[in-house]
Amino acid sequence: MLIEKEYLKLSEILYYLQRFGDLNPKIISAISKIRDAEKLIQWLRENYHYRLYPFPRYEDLGLKKYYVTIYSNYYRISLLDLYDTFDGITTFIFRDVNNPLVINAAIYFTSTSFDKVLDYLQDEGIIFHYDIHKVDEEKFYPIDYSIFNFNKGVFEGLLSSPRKPFELPDLTEGFSPDDLDVKILGKKQERADISLKDLSSLLGVSFKDVLYHTQAHVIGKGLIKFYSVYLYKPDFRLEVSFKEEEVLEELSKIPSMYYVYKLDDKSYVANIRDSSSTLLSYLKFISSLKEKDTIETYLHPYDQQYMITASIPYEHFEKGRWNFNTEVMMLRAEKLVKKIEKEEENKKEEND
Template sequence: MSIDNYNYSAISKVLNAVQYFGDLNPKLLGAIIGVKEATGIMETLRKKSTFSVTFIARERIMGLRKYFVSLKIPPTMISLVDLYEVLDGFPSFIGRDFNSPENTIMIIPFPKGKTDFIRALEELADAGLVHNLIVRKFVRQYQFYTDFSTFDFEKNTFKENFLVKPRSPLILPDLSDGFRPDWLDLAIMGKKQENNKRTLKEIASLLNVPYRVALKHYQEHIIGRSLVEGYVMRWDNSDITRLTILFKRDENFLRELTRIPTLTHAADLDDGTSVAFIFADQHMIPGIMDYVAYLRLKFKMDAKVMVHLFKPRFKYLLAASIPYEHYTESRTWVYDLDKMLQRARELARKLELLPLPTSYPPTDNIP
């Protein structure tokens, strides 16, 4: 069935609800919101390859601490895949700025109380491959649902670049109450993040567990125990680009940024800065850049916009699942620091380094 056979208000209602409850049980979703066509709408959107949904994990409950890392690397020498492999698959996001390719950021969830990944990055710094390394902790996260009220479902794009009013954060309650997830909980989440279009039945098959077992873990643990902090819904468009905005913490500045309908989540960092993440069609980017410039003047503060193109693949952006492969059946996180250090040394040797500058021109307070 074509998506045009459904009422657009019903489609928007389903898509908004998915960002509260996820997409792995559309029948239950339809019952909750009173849209009996919910299952058909979701199946049609999946077949049309229009939308995909992924988890924003609540890492604290999993025993992880999330870090925001910024650094400068020679873009012609080190790829994003190189960094991912050196850090043994722990980064959930690595982004290189299209306009300043030496500027790179990473989001790294790592076992609580451990920061050994920094030693691997310092190994690269000692080899002259990394400069201006800054590591910050996430202290608070904000989730915002994508507003589809101005979305054109026929053209698969947004009609308007900005909303009339700012949005409030979407707050899902923390029901963990000391709960510790098991390996299957994290594997289900990881498999979904690896391929956002997977259904729960497909994930159960991949993990070689009965569907009813996977459904029980999804409903009672992943949802019931708040392993999910929110959901990010992305529409598939060849022109889509990811943006990162770094700015000094200011709740009014962030509030105005939420008028961008595709700002999905944001976070406060432990050094007084904040970061916001946006998925944008190409035609939206000039307007967003102008809007950020306007907000800089209005609030008399600095802000930096980084552009991460999806293509060529892995050149400017690498997104990955939670590092569930490092979580054991005994509910502990494991990693091999020696392996990380060895990979860093091997990368340095492979590149047969030429002399590189030991410093970069001075920058402002926001890396």
């Protein structure tokens, strides 16, 4: 059973981990002035579902980020099929549990030329509408563990005051990442708990090279904007769409709101991950803000039927450049259309 003093130590360590990462726990100990920080970080790894997730500085990787909303004509369209259709360029695809015809996706690409796939799916009647918006700005909010019950593994209530966003400085200064830099970053997103030793084996590269590229390039050149630390397996993810800055400040009182992006139409999309015990209180709080703004909420359970998440599309980065092929996507889209048509035919035969 933890005591209050230990609560404070852990929440402060988690505060610094989300700013500096955990590659060298001695740095966290020095900055926080908590002598046993290294032991406490190890204790967190052993006793919780500890994950340190890096957010990439994708602009310096030569990518743009797009937020896509798809309005489908079919409830049962597979999110994994959509992911495969777009050849792995989506970092997430989510289906709203309250309206399964609404699918939200984030796409890393170099332009909007992937829209030809959406046009084709629309022409074939698979979807009836879609919206594409470029992500113009990102805001990162370190998860606030000051009101986290470490014994129960849950957040207890809302914060008393708004939080401020944080972002690590951009140190690229014209630096061009190589293939190994991009693979390291992508693999760390895929498996946030992977060690550098295991990563070197996975990539077939010496530990020395992986360590150097991680320290000198991925971290040293600022290819990571921010880290999120999770101590629990989330049950759900909420996306909250709104336009007023005042609403953003209020939403930052939710301790597990970790990421917000501003789209090219000036609207915001806030992202919240948490366990089911907090869902009702969060929804009530968000509902109370609707007198300030027009707010839309999308609920995504952690289930493959409703959620597919992925890393940056590092498989498409070769010899220092991105190699995307929209023709491959079009061929896969054609296969998807045929698959759905076949499923509908079988369904009709069963009903007859």
